[in-house]
Amino acid sequence: MTATPTPRVTIKDVAARAGVSKGAVSLAFNHKPGLSEATRDRIFRAARELGWAPNLTARTLAGSRVDVVGLAICRPARLLGLEPFYMEFISGVESVLTEHSCSLLLRLVRTVEEEVGLQEAWWRGRQIGGSILVDFRADDPRVAMAERLGMPVVAVGHPSLTGGLTSVWTDDATAVTEAVRYLAALGHRRVARVGGAAGFGHTAIRTAAFDEAARGLELAGALQVATDFSGEAGARATRSLLTAAPPDRPTAIVYDNDIMAVAGLSVAAEMGLRVPEDVSLLAWDDSQLCRLTHPTLSAMSHDVHGFGAEVARTLFGVIMGDGAGSHPVPTPVLTPRGSTAPPR
Amino acid sequence: MTATPTPRVTIKDVAARAGVSKGAVSLAFNHKPGLSEATRDRIFRAARELGWAPNLTARTLAGSRVDVVGLAICRPARLLGLEPFYMEFISGVESVLTEHSCSLLLRLVRTVEEEVGLQEAWWRGRQIGGSILVDFRADDPRVAMAERLGMPVVAVGHPSLTGGLTSVWTDDATAVTEAVRYLAALGHRRVARVGGAAGFGHTAIRTAAFDEAARGLELAGALQVATDFSGEAGARATRSLLTAAPPDRPTAIVYDNDIMAVAGLSVAAEMGLRVPEDVSLLAWDDSQLCRLTHPTLSAMSHDVHGFGAEVARTLFGVIMGDGAGSHPVPTPVLTPRGSTAPPR
């Protein structure tokens, strides 16, 4: 990959035009003291006339800031396209990065090991000033990696999974409990949950919380199914749950994301079951998708955009030297819509 | 944004350990001739032992390759989260980039002007080796920009919009025509289209093609509505189209993306109209979403993932010096599912 040669204007040209040294130009552009207002003006004028802006690569190499942050997502590419969560999360991250004239370096990887290698290469190569780590699993190798490299990162995930790293997280356990309590309060005794991929730490947390809540409420049934987060898997899981005969069939199903809930909704329709009369459905993540279905989907909603923004803000903090900390963001709250009601 | 200091191992350390000069290490790592096998081995061993990988920033500055490509998307962040298209497109792009150990620099921008500034800064700053330009509009300033900078780019859009730039595009006009013909063949005489944002070039192309097709087939009605691509807008548009009394009411609606079609589907349900008996719906882009609704959505489907991959491949070609060219990818094809049928 060779770059096409272009006559690029450098700091030297600006210095020459302003009649100063390149050091002076550097001082001016970094708003550092040691220059008279007059010279500063001349330098900025010269730069403007030449259309010059500092070369970020050189600036990075020279050891100052790095205005790129990394994000590697470890999920099959095709699956990702479908999940509104990430795109919304990214757009939240971007919204904060943009304010700092910072860009996002994105890469899809196949395995955690591949991600570790990538993050390390990025960091050593000074490609990034810090990184956002997502989708934590138990004993995640990225905890050790970040510590070993001394790389500023923010871990998206529950502190129990992210070791000593600065983390931003939602209290999924509480949210799951709230969801189950709500359904129980409506009168449901047989509740099921279509969960995410078993490998993920947050899935495990939700699974445990669901079990506990069901036990606590002494529900008659509390089945859980693991999926890969895809709509197809959600549909399959729903179909298998709903084929049970009425007394055993769950009267309410909680989904781990909204795309699976949408799939579940259409499976119910396909099986001739009415929502919410015959079965109640409750989504998670609550993208706009939940408001576009009929009936609209009740959901455990949280502000994914704001979540991403908070992650980015926290990362800037870490880069600036803030000590490790745990930043909970608001727990997902129940937003009842048309897909939940008391069982018949 | 300051980088935390970390003892980084550099080419010098590797050179010292292997007992050679750093020039030799550079030769070895770039697979250039002029080194004996024995030395090469020693160098690689030393590098492995120290866990060294070339610093990409320095490599870039020294004027060789740049292994990052840019992508700026000009759409309100919140809207983006919802559109499966981009995430799938990006994952297609990524799939090819990954093979080349190349990363994607992503940024959301508010206006085309902002994008022009950003791309220019990226390019001048040698942050990127090339860029992917999307969402072309008539007289797009990015055409002149790319030519002025001599920056390798690939334009995603019809050649009539992308000037002399290398472009990758789908033949939307033909696809729209096929869609209308299909609906007409089913017996529909009143067909409507819920289109995308008026500013976009591809929207204009589809609008014109729709008009022409409707005229050619002498349809009784061929209304078109512009939206911002959001589900809400799609729902609004559908609602207004379907409130007309039966003789004037369209019996079929074509949508410019799938999210609006999903919204349309639920509006129909909400209004007590059955799909496809009372009104046929036809989506565009065909993400997995279309297979998750009930009824499933007929769609003009194209391989968005493959589209993204082709764009990335083409960009590599341009960077390697391929002349400008026009790369059509397969025209979206009609995939009939459950949401289209002859009108009653």
Place this chain on the structure above:
DNA sequence: GATAGGGACTTTACCGGTTAAGACAACGCT
């Protein structure tokens, strides 16, 4: 035996910035 031609490395000059240290004039103070 002098010369040419390679192969295998090393030297050295960048790339385009940052930054610590140095130079120099003007100023205030004893």
Place this chain on the structure above:
DNA sequence: AGCGTTGTCTTAACCGGTAAAGTCCCTATC
């Protein structure tokens, strides 16, 4: 007058690589 400050700007080293030019030695050639 002599001297330490300040303020303003320049110098030069450095960041971590790349690549052209140079060095050195070994071998083939006339």
